[in-house]
Amino acid sequence: MTWDITGMGAVASIGGTPQEIFAALCAGRSGLAGLRAFDTEKYRARQAYEIDDRARPGTDEPGRATRWLRQAVAQALTDAGLPHDLADVPVLVGTTLQEQRSAELWWRQGSRLAPSDLHFGTALRAAFGATRTYTFANACAASLYALAMATDLIEVGAADTVVVAGTDAIGESAFGTLDRVQNDVPDALRPFDRSHKGMLMGEGAVAVVVRRAPAEPAPGRRVHARVRAVGINCDAHHPTAPDPDGITRVVRDAHRRAGVAPGDIDLVMLHGSGTPKNDTTEAGVLARVFAAGPGGGDGSGPLMTAVKSMTGHTLGGSGLLSLVVAALALRQGTVPPVLGLTDPVEEAAGLRLVQDTAATADLGLAQIDAFGFGGINAAAIVEAVR
Amino acid sequence: MSSASSTSAQPEVVVSGVGLAVPGVTFPDELLGAVREGGFDPHTGLTGREMRHKDRASRLALRAAEPALRDAGLHDGKAFTGDGDTTAVVVSSNFGILDSVCAFADVIARDTVKGLSPLGLPQTSSNVIAGSVAMRHGLRGPSITLCNGPTSGLDAVYWARGLIASGRAETAVVIGVEPSGDAVTKLLGEPVFDGAAALVLEARDRGARPRAVVGAGAYARGADPSAAVAAALGSRSPGAVGLWLPGEDACGAPGGGPAFDLTARLGRCSGALGVLQCAAAVAYFDRRANEDTAVLASAGGPADDAAAALLLTAP
Numbered sequence: 001m002t003w004d005i006t007g008m009g010a011v012a013s014i015g016g017t018p019q020e021i022f023a024a025l026c027a028g029r030s031g032l033a034g035l036r037a038f039d040t041e042k043y044r045a046r047q048a049y050e051i052d053d054r055a056r057p058g059t060d061e062p063g064r065a066t067r068w069l070r071q072a073v074a075q076a077l078t079d080a081g082l083p084h085d086l087a088d089v090p091v092l093v094g095t096t097l098q099e100q101r102s103a104e105l106w107w108r109q110g111s112r113l114a115p116s117d118l119h120f121g122t123a124l125r126a127a128f129g130a131t132r133t134y135t136f137a138n139a140c141a142a143s144l145y146a147l148a149m150a151t152d153l154i155e156v157g158a159a160d161t162v163v164v165a166g167t168d169a170i171g172e173s174a175f176g177t178l179d180r181v182q183n184d185v186p187d188a189l190r191p192f193d194r195s196h197k198g199m200l201m202g203e204g205a206v207a208v209v210v211r212r213a214p215a216e217p218a219p220g221r222r223v224h225a226r227v228r229a230v231g232i233n234c235d236a237h238h239p240t241a242p243d244p245d246g247i248t249r250v251v252r253d254a255h256r257r258a259g260v261a262p263g264d265i266d267l268v269m270l271h272g273s274g275t276p277k278n279d280t281t282e283a284g285v286l287a288r289v290f291a292a293g294p295g296g297g298d299g300s301g302p303l304m305t306a307v308k309s310m311t312g313h314t315l316g317g318s319g320l321l322s323l324v325v326a327a328l329a330l331r332q333g334t335v336p337p338v339l340g341l342t343d344p345v346e347e348a349a350g351l352r353l354v355q356d357t358a359a360t361a362d363l364g365l366a367q368i369d370a371f372g373f374g375g376i377n378a379a380a381i382v383e384a385v386r
Numbered sequence: 387m388s389s390a391s392s393t394s395a396q397p398e399v400v401v402s403g404v405g406l407a408v409p410g411v412t413f414p415d416e417l418l419g420a421v422r423e424g425g426f427d428p429h430t431g432l433t434g435r436e437m438r439h440k441d442r443a444s445r446l447a448l449r450a451a452e453p454a455l456r457d458a459g460l461h462d463g464k465a466f467t468g469d470g471d472t473t474a475v476v477v478s479s480n481f482g483i484l485d486s487v488c489a490f491a492d493v494i495a496r497d498t499v500k501g502l503s504p505l506g507l508p509q510t511s512s513n514v515i516a517g518s519v520a521m522r523h524g525l526r527g528p529s530i531t532l533c534n535g536p537t538s539g540l541d542a543v544y545w546a547r548g549l550i551a552s553g554r555a556e557t558a559v560v561i562g563v564e565p566s567g568d569a570v571t572k573l574l575g576e577p578v579f580d581g582a583a584a585l586v587l588e589a590r591d592r593g594a595r596p597r598a599v600v601g602a603g604a605y606a607r608g609a610d611p612s613a614a615v616a617a618a619l620g621s622r623s624p625g626a627v628g629l630w631l632p633g634e635d636a637c638g639a640p641g642g643g644p645a646f647d648l649t650a651r652l653g654r655c656s657g658a659l660g661v662l663q664c665a666a667a668v669a670y671f672d673r674r675a676n677e678d679t680a681v682l683a684s685a686g687g688p689a690d691d692a693a694a695a696l697l698l699t700a701p
Contacts, residue, residue: 042498087609096511098533100487107488107569108495115573115656118480119535121691131609131692134541137512137531145530149545152552156396173490174510180502232554234529236470236520239508246526249471373508374517376529 002383003151003227004211007080008324009072012204012311013049017075021311021321022328025336026358030310031202032188038172045179047187048170049202049312062102062111066123068205069093069167073128076163080209081222086130090159092150093120093135094142094166095316096372101171120167132159139372140273140313141232142166143206143320144380148230150210160212166317167205175201182275189313190340191272191306192279192348199273202312206321225327228365228381229257235375242281246377251289251367254379260365262290265302265381267335267366269322272306273313276345282369283347291350303361305354309339319370323380326366330384335359396551400596400701403458403586404665407431407449407563408579408652414669417662418646428580436522441509442565443482444518446582451519451559454584458594460557466523474527474555477516478542478562480535480657481578483509485567515563527555532657536633536686537607537694538562539660544605544696546587551602557588562661564654579655583662596701597668598681604697611638611693615684618695626680627697629670631663633685638695640682659685660696667698674700 008018013031015021024031031049037060040046051068054061073091077084099118106113116122121133138145143166150162179185184197210227231253235246255262271282290301307325308314314321329335337354344353368380404414410425411417432445440448455461460468486509493501508514513531520529528549532542539562546558564570566580590596606617615638619627624641632639634649648662649655655662663683670681679700686693 042494044499098512100510103484103487103569103573104491106573108491113573115480116535116691118484119533119538119691121535125609125691129609132607133534133691134532134545135534137533138529139511139513145528148528148554149530149548152548152554156548156551171487171510172494173487176494176499177490177502177504177507177510180499181504181507232528234475234517234520234526236524236526239514239517239521249526372513373511374513374529374531375520376513376517 001155002213003154004213004223005208005225005227005327006211006223007076007209008224008327009075009079010206010321010324011051011068011071012314013051013202014310018324018328022325025307025310025325026334028337028339030339031312043176043179044185045200048200050170051203060105062105065099065167065169066120069120069165070123070127072205072207073163073165076207076209082209084128086128086163089161089163090132090153091124091130091163092146094138094146095135095168096139096142097168097171097174097315098135098137101169104172139374139376140315140318141370141372141376141378142316144230144370144378145232147320147380148232148378151227151230154212162210163207164210164320165207166320168315168317169203170201188340189274189308191274191309191338192283192344192353193341194343194345196274196276196279199275199313202314204311204314204317204321206317206324208320208324223385225330226383226385228383229254230378230380231257232378237375240373241277242371243375244281244285246375247282247285247371250377250379254381258381260381265365265367266363267326267329268302268304269326269366269368270304270306271369271371272308274308279345280347283345283351287347287350301352303335303352303354303359305335306338319368319378323368323382326368326382330363330366333360333363335361396602397589397591399547399550399587399600400590401585401598401600401664401668402588402594402596403454404668405450405452405454405457405584406665407446408581414665417648417666418669439505440518441483441486441514443479443515443563446565447515447519447561447563448522450582450584451561454559454586458586460586468557470524470526472527472556473525474546474549474558475516475520475525475529476542476546476558476560477531478538478657478661479515479564480533480538481564481570482515483512485569488569519559519561525559536690537692538657540683540685540694540696543600543660543664547600550587550589557586560585560587560661562658564656564658574654576654579652579658583658583665585661585664598671598698599701600698607692607694609692611684611687614638614693614695615640615682618697627682628679629681631666631681631683633659635687637687637693638684664698671700
């Protein structure tokens with residue numbers, strides 16, 4: 001079975017729609033800026049990829065993750081030509097931090113917070129009449145996990161249309177604890193480059209409309225891309241560090257479900273979080289997976305890129321944002337570069353990472369990686385629709 | 387309003403194990419009023435080497451998960467004996483890390499990030515609980531954390547069933563947990579239930595003793611509590627429901643049958659409630675061998691974003 005992506009929406013530091021974001025990525029334009037909302041004296045890292053939308057610059061406000069989620073879902077529905085009424089449409093939201101920032105502002109500064117503000121169903125009911133809503137707090141694999149659950153819902157006949165989304169705003173406790181833990185202080189997120197110093201957070205939301213593929217060809221129905229499969233699993237190995245065995249299993253599971261071989265993949269949207277541990281682990285796994293296929297190891301494997309080099313790590317939504325970028329890349333035959341990549345880490349030496357400027361290529365199949373704390377992994381396979 | 391219906395042959399999904407970490411309670415029948423001495427004590431029950439550096443929600447979840455696996459015959463007292471690659475973990479918790487998040491923000495304000503413990507990193511993500519359980523027992527299937535409001539526990543059981551029905555997992559450990567803490571108490575205006583409940587769900591064909599059935603179409607989530615209950619009942623008459631386990635605001639009575647309010651004793655259970663309701667349903671069926679009866683669990687009311695209902699039937 002396959003599933004059609006018929007609508008897409010996204011907001012991030014580098015653009016307010018999927019097209020704006022894609023154009024910025026292809027132009028090598030980053031959303032990196034000085035940390036805007038926190039007291040920078042309290043942190044070692046003082047850069048992030050924030051959405052600059054606070055009413056009073058320098059003063060943080062609650063509810064931003066929810067606001068972007070509403071925007072992304074509205075964009076996706078409009079793009080799909082669907083009414084903004086989700087009374088009978090499941091909405092699956094993947095997030096790392098939920099409305100954690102709103103909780104911090106409530107606790108520290110006394111802003112208003114109700115228990116119902118902590119899950120996104122409350123806002124989705126108010127904005128779209130949605131009641132089959134689910135907030136999955138599945139770390140940085142959350143939105144691809146949600147996509148997997150959506151494909152399952154359609155496959156068992158529990159829905160024909162599902163909205164899948166992801167959203168996150170930067171919170172102090174998460175940003176601060178990561179800052180405390182990273183050995184170096186990154187001034188930018190530079191995935192797979194020897195100069196990588198770690199992860200920096202970004203902000204954003206993303207949504208797609210996923211529909212059952214029609215049994216007969218449906219003229220006039222616009223489809224951005226077709227989901228072939230999503231694999232999901234857990235390392236059960238370490239609370240925060242990635243595990244090559246778990247990542248290998250999820251990539252192979254996604255290929256098996258999609259009925260494809262590594263040699264069929266033309267593009268890989270890397271997780272690429274810029275931590276030395278992620279980059280060496282992910283590159284090492286992919287080098288092995290793609291070396292096994294025809295053409296592997298001789299420089300003719302899939303093109304690879306990592307959008308976090310310009311969006312920062314948008315956490316729960318990052319996997320689905322990579323998928324939206326993949327859909328546009330497949331359609332346009334253009335792959336954005338990995339910004340800041342000049343000297344790849346040893347493990348990535350045999351990988352065709354796009355450097356400096358966008359690459360053009362004829363692309364049919366893309367793989368999207370997303371890995372998160374708790375050892376959870378997801379990998380999706382999407383196909384171009386022409 | 388819509389209930390999940392099946393179009394293809396799916397395995398029948400049953401509950402095969404129950405475990406509790408509920409203050410003052412040992413066995414599930416105590417949730418329904420049975421009285422025994424002793425029971426779980428969070429002051430002494432959350433210590434030990436394997437609990438070191440873990441957040442309170444993870445500790446409670448670990449204390450509930452192991453007895454559930456033992457109850458299902460998937461743990462021999464030393465280790466998990468099932469197939470880790472095909473076992474999923476599904477957790478429901480609305481406030482699992484709220485106190486950690488607030489405490490870390492306090493530390494940053496007072497001491498800058500240098501005052502934070504690096505060991506706190508996993509606790510900045512709500513899925514720390516599912517990760518802790520997966521790591522302890524080597525459960526490498528899908529790992530899902532729901533933070534979905536009053537219906538979250540029932541939603542978790544629904545998604546666990548879905549993972550088995552879709553073939554992504556053969557077994558699922560479902561945990562509902564809410565740890566107490568200053569921030570949670572402040573947010574709710576009263577203390578939350580400080581405990582956890584765990585279930586093992588699996589396809590009936592493994593041969594474990596089934597304790598309750600979670601059928602296709604037995605769950606619904608929608609705006610109207612009564613409509614959710616009607617959808618979960620499907621073609622069954624309200625009279626087939628032997629026991630109703632209402633949510634915190636007691637919406638969606640299926641009929642005139644007996645009701646038992648778990649929160650009268652346990653207090654605000656929030657994300658743990660749905661899993662506790664299923665644990666109580668198992669205790670209800672355990673006492674009624676060979677009776678064709680059903681237990682209806684409901685959660686959420688008009689003030690919430692939605693209500694949910696789940697019908698469990700006798701094995």
